[in-house]
Amino acid sequence: MIYLELIKTFFIIGMFSFGGGLANMELIRSRVVADHSWLTNTEFTDIISISEMTPGPLGINIASFVGTRTAGIPGTLAATLAYVAPAMVIVLIMARVYYKYRNLDAVKGVLNGLHPAVAAMVLAAAVKIVGNAWWGGIEQAAPANTDGIAVVLALIFLVLLQKKKLGPVQSILLSGVSGAVCYYFIGV
């Protein structure tokens, strides 16, 4: 049953999403792309691009997109509500604990200790996403099927992000426009 599968998957994603936004990409990708094949790697990156250009958090956007694609509007409701449900319960419990003890040191300590794991997950997601953009998948990484335009564009925008403090939204938009021009004239 697709609704149950959506609810189960997005509930678990919601429960283990630490660090916000791009930090959870590998968790979401592993469930949505690798386990269930609800999206392809390319569609997954498309959704990150679209999310940067529409309001709302990345996680909600992905839950809504996947829900609609797999099971229509009921699917959207199932996936999105399941995604926020664990946060709802945990935040309310934490709020009560806070008003009772006014001390979050233990929680903050554990979360600080999770920073290396979060960094590792971002690294893993980056490898998959870069692999897909440059070679159509990290497994197929070879000089022969390298997308030269994608490599050059990614490196240019990396420099702009690092040195010129260009924002992520602007980077993705500009790379879309310049990429379209390059692919049109040089060929895909």
Add this chain to the structure above:
Amino acid sequence: MESGQAIQTASQPAAQSARKADAHTLWTLFKTCFIISGCTFGGGMVIISMLQKKFVEELKWISQEEVMDLVAIAQSCPGVMAVNTSIIIGYRIAGVGGALLTVAGTVLPPMIILTIISTCYVQFRSNQLVALILKGMQAGVAAVMINVTLTMSGNVLKKKEVLSAAMLVCAAAAILLFDADVILVIIVCGCISGLLTWRHMKEAKTR
């Protein structure tokens, strides 16, 4: 002095909510979250600063000191920070019902927008121009991901703690080379971090 004040205001959520939770308050809660969520691009921190501005500076429903603590709680919980912040603001002002309303207000705009995009995605993607732009954007997203990776890993390595660095390397290797489940990695790292925190706190107590 300041933190003392924050604790005082924080200690009376029940009294506050009883006074304020009328229909107009509830409508304002929902409307504010809906508008902010629907009009704010750039995610996380941007939405939170908008919520702060509205609830602290304009409506004066929550004090600046308390809102800092509430944001800290929202950040310590799993899930989306903007949603968590709206949950806790709703709860603070009108109890669990308020939290349900603010969450609905925050989630609905992106949900509606993405449902529409998702429905049109296939046609949209088959347009040649759109396909080329999205292909170009793949490189932009790749650049953003490399950039975030460099920043986050750099921050961990900068601390020059052997254990953090080892955790980073082992976790990345487990996911990339051995195809380990991401959730398993989070749980293992969380346990290690929990043990360390517990030891720290015990040491701090005995000192």
